[in-house]
Amino acid sequence: MDLQTRIALTTGTALLTCVLAVAGVHAYAAGRARRQALVERLAATGQLTGPGGRRRRFAGLDRRLRRTALGRRLGLRLTATGLDITPGEFFVWMLAAVAGLWLVGQAALAPFFGPIAGLLGVWAAVQFLNWQRQKRIERFINQLPELARILANAAHAGLALRTALGLAAEELEAPAGEELAKVSHQLALGASMDDALGELAERLPSRELVVLVTTLVLSHRAGGQVVSALRNLTETLEERKETRREVRTQLAQVSMTSYAVPVLGVGSLFLMNGVQDGALDRMTGSPLGQAAVLIAFGLYAVGFFLIRRMSRIDV
Template identity: 80%
Template structure:
């Protein structure tokens, strides 16, 4: 290699190195500016109440992104939104898998290896039951706020305010979950959604007969331009009566609901009792196909009994 070629190679290498440094500095500048803009946006949205838990660090972001791309992940996200929990699909899935693994190991260690998978399935069922319980609890709390919501809307429309304005005012005055849900409706109306679509999505998130009646009343009154005040005041009285009726029915059925959960618990407790009386009895029993089939049939019968008791105690008011 001649000295001229060596000088040319040195110059090209130096130029490439300088260009790389310039691009790295520019990239770091753009990255820092993007982070600052994102932090400013998150702070502004958090101050206006449009982002929940904006200051909390999210975990399992990679798993969360993968889940949101799937149909099951999007359904899980909607289900979590209906519960009001500040949990992402990735966080819920990771916690559920950890619970399943823990129950699997506990069932395998304390009872017999055969009960490990059954305990894992029990963990999955318990996780979905927890979501259903949280969702139902939120719906019940929202239903209890419906009479007050109808009263606020009636007073606001009687004072001459538009229904859109009345919804925003009710969102500010009511506590969660009604306040949070109405704030979502007000945000949708602010960005151009129709009243029918915004209220329809509210009824889909928190399905109940009382909310469907309220939404139908508001939608029909908004379409026809009729008198909303009289309809809302009559609806307020009806909702108050239904609220008291639901409370009485729930009180009467509390013992039946407790029985539905007590029956499976007694069955699982009998397994621990059997294994405690004679150590290794469950392992010997599940060591044969006949014993495994008997255990599966027993668990299936407990599940059928639980479902039947729950259905018999379900009274639609």
């Protein structure tokens, strides 16, 4: 092989290496961009939460749980609460809490109270999700007047509804900003305005949000005086916000009473067992005593739900 051939071969190899290096860098950058876009899209739809998609525990259990109807409902409920936790993680923590309460009830009271304490753990976990969801709904309702005001100003400036929703998502804090960001992302992916806003109303159900969604959907379909409608709705939402605050303040004592009733019942069991050691063992050692305990717990539960029902005022 002469010198000219070697020079040509070396030059060609160097050029090919440079081309492959440039192509590799381009493929790497494109892959990172696609991954980041996927993470942001999953985070916007609630399938992946946490900044940058933190590493999740119990991923295998989470995948299997999401295939079931219970897992799908649990995922929707967790999305509505805004908690940074997957259905698999919540299920494992709930089982751990149930096992702990089972052991505590069995050791501190009597073996008969172990399963009852476990059931109370499941009920407490469900109530915790309901409380978190309701708290997020209340925070969102409090932001609705400002949301309607932003949308009215954007419509008055001639902006389209999609653009106005994106602007409101940037201006408002959580949870309204996060929920509107999900709506904007769904619209960018090709979802219709009716479907995106309808899913928002399903995640955070409330009369105020239904009225706002209905106004936006009708204005998007048929046009009309959306600016005046949104401004009138802003005033109405402000009034309802103050009314809800007054009603919640008036019913605060009743709500505390509903929780105090079952707490007193459970406290009486500890008091009875403390006064006479082994009293609960002897009481639950017979079918009659077990039936009496179950009836007592049932009456406490009925009292709790009746107090909660009577103190519920829809505004």
